Each structure stands twice: as C-alpha cells, then as structure tokens.
Amino acid sequence: MTRIEARFQLDYGGFKLDVDLQLPSAGITVLFGPSGCGKTTLLRCIAGLQCPPEGFLKINGSIWQNSEDGVFLPPHKRPLGYVFQEANLFPHLSVQENLHYGLKRIKQNPEPVNLEQTVELLGIGHLMGRMPERLSGGERQRVAIARALALNPDILLMDEPLAALDFKRKQEILPFLSRLHQHRAIPVLYVTHAQQEMAQLADYLVIMADGREIASGLPADTLTRLELPLAQDREAATVWPVTIVEHEADYHLTRVAFAGGTLSLPIINAAVGTPLRVQIYARDVSIALESPAATSILNVLPATITGIADDHRGQSVVKLQAGTQPLLAHITQKSARLLDLQVGMPVYVQIKGTSILN
Amino acid sequence: MLTPADIETLLLTFKVASLATALMLLLGTPLAWWLARTRSGWKGIINAVVALPLVLPPTVLGFYLLVLMGPAGAVGKITTWLGLGSLPFTFAGLVIASVLYSMPFVVQPLQASFTSIGAQPLEAAATLRAGPLDTFFSIVVPLAKPGFMTGAILGFAHTVGEFGVVLMVGGNIPDKTRVVSVQIYNHVEALEYSEAHWLAGCLLVFSFSVLLVLYTVLKTQPVAHPLK
Numbered sequence: 001m002t003r004i005e006a007r008f009q010l011d012y013g014g015f016k017l018d019v020d021l022q023l024p025s026a027g028i029t030v031l032f033g034p035s036g037c038g039k040t041t042l043l044r045c046i047a048g049l050q051c052p053p054e055g056f057l058k059i060n061g062s063i064w065q066n067s068e069d070g071v072f073l074p075p076h077k078r079p080l081g082y083v084f085q086e087a088n089l090f091p092h093l094s095v096q097e098n099l100h101y102g103l104k105r106i107k108q109n110p111e112p113v114n115l116e117q118t119v120e121l122l123g124i125g126h127l128m129g130r131m132p133e134r135l136s137g138g139e140r141q142r143v144a145i146a147r148a149l150a151l152n153p154d155i156l157l158m159d160e161p162l163a164a165l166d167f168k169r170k171q172e173i174l175p176f177l178s179r180l181h182q183h184r185a186i187p188v189l190y191v192t193h194a195q196q197e198m199a200q201l202a203d204y205l206v207i208m209a210d211g212r213e214i215a216s217g218l219p220a221d222t223l224t225r226l227e228l229p230l231a232q233d234r235e236a237a238t239v240w241p242v243t244i245v246e247h248e249a250d251y252h253l254t255r256v257a258f259a260g261g262t263l264s265l266p267i268i269n270a271a272v273g274t275p276l277r278v279q280i281y282a283r284d285v286s287i288a289l290e291s292p293a294a295t296s297i298l299n300v301l302p303a304t305i306t307g308i309a310d311d312h313r314g315q316s317v318v319k320l321q322a323g324t325q326p327l328l329a330h331i332t333q334k335s336a337r338l339l340d341l342q343v344g345m346p347v348y349v350q351i352k353g354t355s356i357l358n
Numbered sequence: 359m360l361t362p363a364d365i366e367t368l369l370l371t372f373k374v375a376s377l378a379t380a381l382m383l384l385l386g387t388p389l390a391w392w393l394a395r396t397r398s399g400w401k402g403i404i405n406a407v408v409a410l411p412l413v414l415p416p417t418v419l420g421f422y423l424l425v426l427m428g429p430a431g432a433v434g435k436i437t438t439w440l441g442l443g444s445l446p447f448t449f450a451g452l453v454i455a456s457v458l459y460s461m462p463f464v465v466q467p468l469q470a471s472f473t474s475i476g477a478q479p480l481e482a483a484a485t486l487r488a489g490p491l492d493t494f495f496s497i498v499v500p501l502a503k504p505g506f507m508t509g510a511i512l513g514f515a516h517t518v519g520e521f522g523v524v525l526m527v528g529g530n531i532p533d534k535t536r537v538v539s540v541q542i543y544n545h546v547e548a549l550e551y552s553e554a555h556w557l558a559g560c561l562l563v564f565s566f567s568v569l570l571v572l573y574t575v576l577k578t579q580p581v582a583h584p585l586k
Contacts, residue, residue, distance in 0.1 A: 049481050075484040076492075082485035088478050092500045101496075102486030147486070 003061070004155070004187065008045045009054035017041050017052065017211040025060055027203030028177075028188040030219075032195075038211035039191045043157050046189065047082050048075035059155055076105075081148030081186075083158040087140035089132040095143050096128040102151045115150045122146045122176055138169035142176065149186070156188045162197060170197075177201055199223075199239050199279050200357045224319055224326040226309040231317050231328055236282040239357065240325050244274045253298075260323005264298040265354055277357035282328035284352040287318060289339055291348050299351040303327065305343055308336065316341075320349055360556050366533060367541040368560065374449070374537060375517040378456035379464075382513045383506070385457070386464040391494070393465070394472035409466070411459050420526025423455050427527065445527075452528040452535050459523045460516045464509040471505025472498065507576050515568045519561070 003025030010017045017038045023029050031039040044050040046057060048064065051072055057065040064073045089098050099115060119125050122142045132140060141161055148156060162170045178201065180188065192198055198205065199219070206216040207228065215222050219239045223230060230236060242256035247267065254268040256276060263278065270276070292300060306326070307319035316336040318329045329349060341347070360368075389408070393401060411419055426433045427445040434444045445451030475498060483493040499506070521539040528535035530544070538557055545554035 047485060049484065074489075075481075076487050076489050080485065082482070084478065084482065086478070088482040090479060090482070090497060090501075101483070101488070105487035105492070151486070 003059070005056065005058040006042070006046060007054075007056040008042065008052045010041075010045075010050075010052035015041075015211065017045070019208075019211070019213050021206065021213060021216070023187075023189070023206070024204050025187045026185060028180075028190050028201045029204040029206060030198045030202035031189060031191045031206050031208060032193070032198045032202070033208035034193055037208045039193075039208050040159050041211075042208070043082075043159050043189060043191050046155075047080060047157055048073060048078050049082075079151075079154040081151055081153035081156040083141075083145050083148050083156070083161045085160045085163050087132070087137075087144035089135075089140055089144060089147070091132050093132075094128070095124065095130050095132070095135070098132070098143060099128075099147050099150055102147060106151060114152070115146075118146045118149045121179065122149075136169070137165050138172045141165065141169075141173060145173075145176070149180075153186060156186050158188060158190045160192055160194075161190075163192070163194070174200060195235055195237075199237065200277065202239070220326055224328050226307045226317055226319050231282070231309070231319075232311050232315075234283065236317070236328055236330065237279050238282075238325075238327050240278050240280065242276050242278050244268060244270060244272050244276065246272065258323060258325050260325055261301055263301075263351070263354065265356060268356060279355045279357050280327060280351055281353070281355075282317065282330040284354070285320075285327060285329035286350045286352070287320075287329055287331060287335075287339065287341065288348045288350060289345075292350065295350065297350045297352060299354070301349050301351070303347055303349045305341055305345045305347060307343060308341060310336075320347070322349060360560075361553065363532065364541060364553065364557055367536050367538050368557075370533065370535075371518055371537040371539075374452055374456055375514045377453050378460060378517045379510055379514045381453070381457050382461055382464040383510060386461060386468060386509065386513075390465045390468035391472055391498075393469050409462050412462050416459065416520065416522025417526055419459060420455065420523040423451075423458070423523070423527050427451055427454070447527070447529045447531060447535060449534055452524060452537075455523050455527045456517045456520060459520055460513045463512040463516045467505045467508040467512065468502065471502035475501050504576055508572060511568055511572055511576075515565060519565065 004021070004023040006019065006021045006023065008017055008019055015038070019042060031042060033039050041050060045052050045055060053067060055065045055067045057063070063071055064078055065071060090101065093101065099119070103115065122145060124139065124142050124146055127135060127139055127143065132143070135143065145161065162173060165173070174197070190201055202219045204216070205219045205222045207214050207222060207230065215225055215228055223236075223238050225231060240258045242258045242263065244254055245257045245262065246255040247253075248255065248264075249267070252267045253264050254266070255262050255264055256278065258278075265278065268276065291302075301322040303320040303322040305318060306321050309317045310333055311317070314333050316331050316333045318331060318336070318341060320327045320329060327349060393405060393408075424446050425431050427437070428434045429438060429444045437443065437445055445454060479497050479501065480493055483497050488496060519539065521543070524535065524537055524540055528537070530536055530540050538561060542554050542557045545551070545557065
C-alpha cells in the first residue's frame with residue numbers, strides 16, 4: 001500500500017540529505033536515527049518548510065513537489081498537520097483560539113471536522129480557556145497535537161513531539177498516540193531518536209544515518225537485520241505484534257499468540273482478542289540445542305538460526321526465526337563455538353523477559 | 359503663559375509628528391520585516407542607511423535634503439515636473455524630512471521585535487493553512503505589538519524634538535513650518551525667557567511622560583538609542 005513517495009536531495013555545505021522513500025499511507029511510520037541524521041530535515045521537506053533543489057513528493061496521488069516541473073506547493077496549501085518538538089503554540093491566543101486557528105482557514109470542508117472528538121481523545125477539554133504559558137509541557141504538546149489533528153489532514157508529521165518532556169509526561173501522551181491510528185485513518189510520519197517510542201509506535205520503520213535511509217520495513221524485520229548497528233546495540237530488541245488468547249488468573253499470567261506460537265506474559269488487564277506489542281530484548285534470549293526438560297523459564301520456543309554475526313567484544317548476535325517471527329539473541333562467542341551454532345540449525349530459544357508496549 | 363502663536367506652533371508640531379509617525383509605520387513596517395528576515399547581502403548596507411540619521415548631525419541631513427528637494431535637485435525636478443512645486447519650506451517637505459530623520463526610531467524597535475519572534479510561530483501558522491500575509495496580520499502584528507508601540511512613541515517624540523533638520527528644510531514660516539523647537543529658539547533670540555520657559559516646560563513634561571510610558575507600561579529596555 002505504497003501511497004507516499006518522497007525523493008529529496010540537498011546539500012548544505014557539510015550536511016547532505018539524499019533519500020528515496022516509498023512509505024505506506026496508513027499507520028505510524030517512524031523515522032528513526034541519531035541526532036543530525038537528517039530525519040527532521042526530511043520532515044521539513046515533506047511539509048514544504050524547506051525547499052530542496054531536487055525533490056519529488058507525491059502523497060495519495062497528489063504531487064506536492066516536483067522540481068523537474070518546477071512544482072512546489074507552499075506549506076500553507078499542503079493538507080498536512082505538523083507537530084513540532086516544542087509545542088509551538090501561539091502565545092497570544094488561548095487554547096481554544098489555537099485550536100480554531102487552522103480550522104477557520106480551511107476553505108472547503110468535505111468531512112465534518114471532529115474537533116470535539118479530538119479534544120476528548122487528548123483530554124484537553126478543561127484547558128480551553130487557558131493561555132499557553134499557563135499549561136504544563138505535556139498539556140501544551142497535547143494541545144499542539146489536537147491543533148494539527150483538528151484539520152483532518154491527509155498526513156500528520158510529528159517531529160520528536162515528546163523529546164522535550166520528562167518520562168512522566170511522555171507516559172501521559174504515548175497512549176494517546178497509540179490510540180490515534182485506531183480512531184483515525186491518518187498516516188503519521190513520526191521522527192524520533194528514542195528507541196522506546198519507536199518500538200511502541202512504529203507500524204513501519206525507516207532507519208536513517210548521515211542523511212540516508214539505511215533500512216526500512218516492518219519493525220520486526222528491520223530491527224533484526226544483522227548488518228545494522230542496531231542489532232549489536234545493548235538495547236537491541238525485536239517487536240512482535242501479538243493478540244491476547246487467554247488469562248491464567250491463578251498464576252497472574254496472560255497467554256498471547258504470535259504468528260507461529262504463544263507466549264506467557266505477566267497478567268495484562270485487557271480483554272481476550274486485544275492486540276498488543278511485545279518487545280523482546282536480545283540480551284534476554286538464550287539458546288539451547290535441545291528442548292530444556294526442566295527449566296523455570298516459561299517461554300521456550302522452537303526456532304531456526306537464520307544468521308550469526310560476531311562483534312569485536314566477544315559477543316555473537318544470532319538471528320533466529322520462531323514461527324514466522326524474527327528474533328535476536330545476544331550470546332557469548334564462546335557459547336556459540338561450544339554449541340557449534342550454524343545457520344539453518346533448529347534450536348530452542350528461552351526468553352527470560354518480555355515487555356509489553358501498550 | 360502660552361501665546362496664541364505658541365499654541366499654533368504646538369498644534370503644527372503635533373500635526374507634523376502624527377503624519378510623519380503614520381508614514382513611518384506604513385513604510386517602516388515592511389522595511390523592518392525585510393531586514394529581520396532577509397539573508398541578502400544588501401542587509402548591512404540598508405541597515406547602515408536607515409541608522410544614518412542617528413549619527414549624522416541633523417544639519418547635514420537637512421542640507422542634503424534641501425539640495426535634493428530644491429528646484430535644481432533630483433527630487434525637486436521630479437516634483438516640479440509633477441506640478442507639485444519644490445518641497446523645501448513647505449509643510450509636505452517638513453513631513454518628508456521628519457520621516458527620514460526619525461525612521462531609525464521606528465524601524466529598529468520593529469526589526470528587533472520581528473527578529474525575536476523567530477521562525478517557529480511563522481512555520482506553525484504555515485502548517486495551519488495561513489498564507490504569508492495572513493500570518494503577518496494574525497501572528498506577527500499581535501506578537502510584535504510592543505515593538506509597534508515603542509516605534510510609534512519614539513518616532514513621534516523624536517519628530518516633536520527635531521530642530522536642525524527643520525531649520526534647514528522648513529525654515530521658520532508661521533503656520534506652515536514653524537514648530538515648537540524653532541519657536542523656543544525665536545523666543546530666546548528675542549530674550550523672551552518667560553515664553554521660552556512655558557514652551558520648553560511643555561516639551562519637557564511631554565518627553566518625560568513618553569519615556570515613563572515606555573519604561574513602565576511597555577517595559578522597554580532603557581538604551582540611549584534603540585540601536586540593537
């Protein structure tokens with residue numbers, strides 16, 4: 001379902017951006033990479049806030065920029081929503097006036113704009129009369145998100161919207177974002193360098209470095225690519241989409257199904273059938289050649305080794321496939337030699353811990 | 359006491375200053391906006407030209423204006439050709455000279471306010487469907503309100519206080535170009551100290567009140583000249 005095509009080339013003496021992206025037109029696409037890798041510049045190019053000399057941008061069939069034909073739609077004519085890192089509310093306008101600023105300027109209004117629903121979704125109804133300076137950082141950012149969403153844009157661009165907030169405020173907003181695409185079919189491009197946000201939100205993942213896209217795809221596939229530095233990282237993890245199948249109340253456990261098996265997780269307060277994301281850190285995964293008969297670890301899955309990469313610190317990154325889901329394990333190179341692990345070998349993985357992302 | 363002639367000079371002064379301030383805001387706003395936003399190489403030169411009256415003796419500025427606007431000057435030839443006659447020693451000439459003389463006092467506070475707003479609110483407005491002109495009136499003008507107030511007050515007050523430029527291009531014509539500062543000079547020349555006191559007192563009270571408003575109500579930073 002590729003409906004977003006973005007090609008940009010620019011060179012600001014030292015900083016280069018050179019991307020050619022095909023992105024899905026639904027769900028949250030996370031642009032992930034370290035500071036200075038060009039992800040914010042890419043977002044600004046898509047918004048038209050920056051005009052790269054070489055650019056082509058097509059969103060849902062309409063061309064917003066084509067440098068070959070000299071087409072460049074100015075930002076105010078692009079049907080998009082933009083959430084900045086700092087909320088960037090207009091300081092001289094109340095929350096209500098900020099929310100209405102864009103609404104007043106939409107000329108044709110094909111769908112009834114659901115401001116009320118947006119205000120409710122973000123829980124900002126009680127703030128309407130306040131001025132931005134009297135809001136907390138988290139409240140300000142929620143108003144900014146509502147202000148962008150209220151326009152019912154064709155695409156929502158979010159530039160590290162949580163970066164300026166502390167952990168508690170982040171936790172206050174993340175659930176709203178997760179809920180967002182369940183309520184609206186608006187595609188979201190979300191820029192972040194925070195792994196946790198990426199894991200929690202990404203339906204599709206683009207990894208960037210030095211102004212280029214180095215990998216993209218579904219998070220489970222992209223995060224487990226051995227050639228990426230991400231797989232070597234201490235925080236290396238994979239994210240699986242799962243569904244709740246059963247609660248074992250006596251043991252305070254919940255069983256969830258993934259494509260190819262089930263996992264036991266600490267009890268989750270949600271109904272059977274609820275979709276979730278589970279994050280499995282590579283450091284929590286160990287490998288056994290035979291099914292361990294007696295072990296305290298509940299989650300033991302049959303898997304096949306699909307790749308092995310050694311680093312220079314005595315660590316091996318092993319890529320596996322359990323059912324249809326890819327998985328990483330960080331083990332010592334010594335263990336890898338002793339077990340004589342080879343690509344294609346059937347093994348068992350023991351998962352010591354998991355974290356639920358929503 | 360103020361004589362009827364003194365009152366006339368006061369009224370004329372405020373008429374010149376009001377008209378000049380309105381013109382300075384009209385011309386100075388786009389100029390200040392351009393200066394605040396441009397990356398053009400011309401910025402430095404234009405900044406210097408705008409600030410010139412701050413450092414130039416008013417008589418020098420007045421002298422050049424007199425030459426330029428006189429019947430043989432470039433501007434004078436154009437105005438004559440247009441059937442407007444030559445501008446020196448007329449009310450219109452006085453207003454034009456005042457605009458040029460006091461322009462930095464309007465442009466610089468505006469430019470400073472525009473710069474301090476930064477690009478962020480403008481970009482936010484653009485992503486919320488506001489075009490450039492719409493953004494200027496709905497975001498920039500309200501946010502730069504202190505700059506507009508400061509510029510208008512300083513421009514007005516500075517025009518009221520001008521002397522050298524007036525003398526050069528306006529002269530001393532009752533009802534047409536004789537403003538307060540010139541009238542005070544006339545009184546002193548004629549040794550009419552009591553009349554001079556009255557007018558000088560009026561200007562002192564006026565100037566002090568203006569600055570008081572500036573530094574208390576508008577909370578402008580006290581600087582000798584709003585150069586920055």
